[in-house]
Amino acid sequence: MEMKKLTSGKLRAIGYDAPKRLLRVELDGGIAIDYHDVGADLWRRFANSGVAWSFYRDNIEEEFHGTKASAGQRARPAELDALFGDAQSAPETDSKPLPPGVADLFSKPGEST
Numbered sequence: 001m002e003m004k005k006l007t008s009g010k011l012r013a014i015g016y017d018a019p020k021r022l023l024r025v026e027l028d029g030g031i032a033i034d035y036h037d038v039g040a041d042l043w044r045r046f047a048n049s050g051v052a053w054s055f056y057r058d059n060i061e062e063e064f065h066g067t068k069a070s071a072g073q074r075a076r077p078a079e080l081d082a083l084f085g086d087a088q089s090a091p092e093t094d095s096k097p098l099p100p101g102v103a104d105l106f107s108k109p110g111e112s113t
Helices: 038-048 052-061 080-082
Strands: 003-008 012-016 022-027 031-035 066-070
Touching: 003 052, 012 038, 012 052, 022 038, 022 052, 038 052
Parallel strands: none
Antiparallel strands: 003 012, 012 022, 022 031, 031 066
């Protein structure tokens, strides 16, 4: 789900999944709330509102039952995964010992390795 960044009241981002009719609202502090059965027309009006926080309070928070979600659950941009790799699925790398003398470069003064 693509998220639209906002700075309106406590809103920080909003996103909509049309096939699932799912609206996700991210608030201050990393709190995310999912609202189900939200119509596309309501999403369009919300996304284009000049007063998003007021629109949210009047038309969404009071009208729909939300369920808490983790802000980290949002879809990760595929472009970043393609550019930097997917850290979540990257294999663990073996930690190899440093060559002789190299460890001394990273030790604190007076500390021996």
